[in-house]
Amino acid sequence: MIQTPALTEDQAPSIxxxxxxxxxxxxxxxxxxxxxxxxxxxAIGFSKAYIYKFFDSKQAIGEAICTRCLTxxxxxxxxxxxAAATPHEKVRALFRxxxxxCQEQFFTxxxxxxxxxxxxxxxWASSARYVADLNALLESIIRMGRAQGDFERKTxxxxxxxxxxxxxxxxxxxxLLQHNLDDVEDGLPAVIGLxxxxxxx
Amino acid sequence: MIQTPALTEDQAPSIxxxxxxxxxxxxxxxxxxxxxxxxxxxAIGFSKAYIYKFFDSKQAIGEAICTRCLTxxxxxxxxxxxAAATPHEKVRALFRxxxxxCQEQFFTxxxxxxxxxxxxxxxWASSARYVADLNALLESIIRMGRAQGDFERKTxxxxxxxxxxxxxxxxxxxxLLQHNLDDVEDGLPAVIGLxxxxxxx
DNA sequence: CCGGTGACCATATCGTAATCTGGTCACCTT
DNA sequence: AAGGTGACCAGATTACGATATGGTCACCGG
Numbered sequence: 504m505i506q507t508p509a510l511t512e513d514q515a516p517s518i519x520x521x522x523x524x525x526x527x528x529x530x531x532x533x534x535x536x537x538x539x540x541x542x543x544x545x546a547i548g549f550s551k552a553y554i555y556k557f558f559d560s561k562q563a564i565g566e567a568i569c570t571r572c573l574t575x576x577x578x579x580x581x582x583x584x585x586a587a588a589t590p591h592e593k594v595r596a597l598f599r600x601x602x603x604x605c606q607e608q609f610f611t612x613x614x615x616x617x618x619x620x621x622x623x624x625x626x627w628a629s630s631a632r633y634v635a636d637l638n639a640l641l642e643s644i645i646r647m648g649r650a651q652g653d654f655e656r657k658t659x660x661x662x663x664x665x666x667x668x669x670x671x672x673x674x675x676x677x678x679l680l681q682h683n684l685d686d687v688e689d690g691l692p693a694v695i696g697l698x699x700x701x702x703x704x
Numbered sequence: 705m706i707q708t709p710a711l712t713e714d715q716a717p718s719i720x721x722x723x724x725x726x727x728x729x730x731x732x733x734x735x736x737x738x739x740x741x742x743x744x745x746x747a748i749g750f751s752k753a754y755i756y757k758f759f760d761s762k763q764a765i766g767e768a769i770c771t772r773c774l775t776x777x778x779x780x781x782x783x784x785x786x787a788a789a790t791p792h793e794k795v796r797a798l799f800r801x802x803x804x805x806c807q808e809q810f811f812t813x814x815x816x817x818x819x820x821x822x823x824x825x826x827x828w829a830s831s832a833r834y835v836a837d838l839n840a841l842l843e844s845i846i847r848m849g850r851a852q853g854d855f856e857r858k859t860x861x862x863x864x865x866x867x868x869x870x871x872x873x874x875x876x877x878x879x880l881l882q883h884n885l886d887d888v889e890d891g892l893p894a895v896i897g898l899x900x901x902x903x904x905x
Numbered sequence: 906c907c908g909g910t911g912a913c914c915a916t917a918t919c920g921t922a923a924t925c926t927g928g929t930c931a932c933c934t935t
Numbered sequence: 936a937a938g939g940t941g942a943c944c945a946g947a948t949t950a951c952g953a954t955a956t957g958g959t960c961a962c963c964g965g
Contacts, residue, residue, distance in 0.1 A: 611851035
């Protein structure tokens with residue numbers, strides 16, 4: 504199956520890509536709500552109706568933008584986890600960089616942060632994937648930690664992951680993080696410490 | 705200093721009490737926002753201005769109602785903690801009954817629940833006291849658990865309490881609890897278990 | 906002085922008519 | 936058929952005057 508046209512070396516960007524690019528620019532400048540489909544259409548020089556040949560809805564475009572934000576964040580987190588030596592350190596790295604990424608986006612790209620937060624609160628597919636991936640990563644770390652004998656093994660794996668995720672919610676959920684920004688400095692280490700102690704044998 | 709008039713056995717309720725009573729009735733029927741000071745005034749048969757001789761603001765009345773809700777809840781929680789045998793059980797009792805109280809109020813007195821939630825989100829004195837009291841209770845339990853050798857003692861007490869509180873936020877904060885009602889059944893035991901494991905030696 | 910109030914003000918809230926926006930569809934052009 | 940569009944619609948949103956509300960104050964009667 505041919506994946507892309509791939510006719511020329513630096514081919515003209517596909518219409519779809521143009522839409523995403525325009526959406527990124529507009530969303531990050533004016534926000535999701537205040538950007539209209541007409542704005543996007545004008546930006547790419549086609550009619551509004553044409554956009555619907557590539558995206559089912561405005562939300563679908565929003566999800567694409569979210570994925571665009573979230574994918575590199577996930578990669579950074581995965582890299583940090585990779586770089587950490589012990590399972591303990593990996594758990595710490597997972598949550599510390601996860602929160603740091605969120606915070607950074609909050610201060611540099613407030614508009615996009617709001618979209619991501621909204622996406623999370625509405626449980627869009629883009630956010631659902633991100634959450635699922637983070638949880639899978641967490642689970643794999645705990646599995647490894649158990650295999651190496653660093654973590655306790657009595658509690659059901661699912662329950663442990665569930666508990667950790669909920670405990671981290673105030674920092675890991677963008678909507679909640681907004682209200683807890685001041686608590687990150689002191690509170691985050693406290694919760695991570697709590698989690699690490701709960702995992703220890 | 706004389707605390708109450710205390711002239712007759714079942715004396716006429718003080719104006720202040722009448723106001724609180726009327727507020728309780730109106731708030732729980734129509735909600736905080738839709739109850740006007742004029743409504744309250746009419747209910748007690750005095751003028752609106754007169755209410756301000758007893759309360760500085762509508763919010764002050766709201767706080768009185770919150771305290772009225774929260775005080776018995778706190779008593780119930782304290783009793784449950786008292787009844788529990790071990791520090792482990794006391795921690796479990798603290799959070800289980802705390803959440804149960806919230807849930808019950810949510811289903812039986814939705815309007816009042818909303819006021820309490822609002823009070824919490826705005827950090828009114830009524831809620832601040834409740835939170836402070838719960839935290840003090842938690843701290844005393846952990847102190848006892850440490851003294852008895854049931855809980856680990858390395859981690860600073862403050863940090864432990866802080867971490868536990870934040871981890872429980874999704875269930876202990878009325879605003880968040882609303883969005884997590886479905887997660888209580890599975891999630892709450894998971895988080896409490898997590899906390900208990902983190903406390904163990 | 907104590908118990909109590911009507912009239913008043915700035916702001917919040919509401920009702921609603923006008924406008925805007927997401928989304929659809931028949932249809933056009935090449 | 937493939938690429939593309941204007942015109943249209945129901946419901947969301949806005950603008951804004953009218954109304955309602957929290958709060959204050961000078962003042963009244965005994």
